[in-house]
Amino acid sequence: MKNSCTNSDIFKMMERWAPKSLAYDWDNVGLQVGSYNNKVKKIMVTLDVLESVVDEAIQKKVDLIIAHHPLLFKPMKEVNFDTPKGKVIRKLIENQITVYAAHTNLDIAAGGVNDMICRSLGINESNILIESSSLKLYKLAVYVPKTHVETVRNGLSESGAGHIGNYSHCTFQTEGQGTFKPLEGTEPFIGEKGKLEYVAEQRIETIVPENRLELVIKAMLAAHPYEEPAYDIYPLINSGEKFGLGRVGILQEKMKLEDFCEHVKNAFDMESVRVTGDLNKKVSRVAILGGSGEKYIHQAKHKGADVYITGDMSFHMAQDAWQMGLAVIDAGHYIEKVMKEATATYLKDTLEEESLDIIVSDTNTDPFQFI
Structure with missing residues (x-):
């Protein structure tokens, strides 16, 4: 900086x-x-x-x-x-x-507001409540002289390329021969001006999410020894990380709805919450959507939530949730x-x-x- x-x-x-x-x-x-x-x-x-x-x-x-x-x-x-x-x-x-x-x-972002709320409440194994998009992926292929394969590969991986699930540094290399002729005005790393050069190279392929593409290209160019590296970028049909509003997760231990309401109040330093449902019922699976989330009660129920925490719950939507057997805690917008x-x-x-x-x-x- x-x-x-x-x-x-x-x-x-x-x-x-x-x-x-x-x-x-x-x-x-x-x-x-x-x-x-x-x-x-x-x-x-x-x-x-x-x-x-x-x-x-x-x-x-x-x-x-x-x-x-x-x-x-x-x-x-x-x-x-x-x-x-x-x-x-x-x-x-x-x-x-x-x-x-x-x-x-x-x-929506990983580690964003809804994940923050989950952490505050000790909710584990959370998943997205309402999926909204997925990250677009690209394949980057770059041709590198054998002497610099490791340097370029590390530059790609450390800048965010090559992540597949819980694996990092995912690449594929194939060997081949590259040719080029340096013209006037060049300062070639390998070869002489005006002479066709044959170089043993490797093609490094890796996957790059759209939000890291610019950084990955910069890192690749910085690590590559050539004045004009040859590389290709292909858009992929397979999708990357999924994003969406809200989370659904599991409490560390089951508790009565009434006790869970106290847990919510303590976590967010609140005097009171509004709640629907049987206060003696044990709850373990919790849906969360910070802000105004009343229109997503059906998604919370569909995802198997025992209780749904959100804000700005209106009378009739709370009544609908109550009738479908979904407890609702209206903790207000301010928990954000x-x-x-x-x-x-x-x-x-x-x-x-x-x-x-x-x-x-x-x-x-x-x-x-x-x-």
Whole structure:
């Protein structure tokens, strides 16, 4: 990392974890207000971007806010400084604070919000609740002189190529003979200008996920000794890693629904939750969807869940779940606050820039109080 990094550098780090391509098409992720090119020294992670959060950022001299919920979600026809959102935008611009949002892409990403919730509750062996996409795969084939096969192969593997299931460094080599004639203006690694050269080479083939393709090509070119390496990229029909909303997993031990509700409250520091179902029933298989997940009760039931944890459950949908024998815990939207510490930790672990300060917002943005 450079001594002074830009917002764009941080955006790229976030998108290596939660690519924008994972977001639903109705979502608005990425830059919300501000600049790609501004230098950044202090980052604050928050769930929401309300005026109180921006005031905290101003007071703490923050350059970049990373939020889960987008500030700009629905199209705006005007920026009226007399409205709550207009006031927020004005303060951000006047104080040169940039806002970036990772929403459904961070929900869906491996290690994202729903996985964070699973970890908080001690839920194991989790799988996707609603599959939304799968990673596109490519095959990369590059021709390398025998003297540099190991160097290039390691460069490919260490940059993210060659992963199949729980195996890494997966490649295939075939031997052959390459020919080329260096022309004027070249500085060949092997051979002489104007003379046809015959070289013992190996063709290295490996599989590359779409989100690593650019990095893998850069690593391959850096490791390859030739001025102009020959390589091919083929799109594949077979799909890679699957992505989707929500998770379904197993509790470490069965417990009564009533006790599990207490477990949820303790995990997320909550005063109460809303629940449907028999409180004495033992539960072990749990479905989770952070945010508003009422329309996915049928998927939770189909995946064999005993209980479904989500937020914003309406009366009739809760009633439907109750009648189909699926217990529901409406823990509210605010349990997604787990993303704050986890995102800050990810950035601290990823960044090499020691002088960059990363903090978590102290502002409570939950609109609900319980009396």
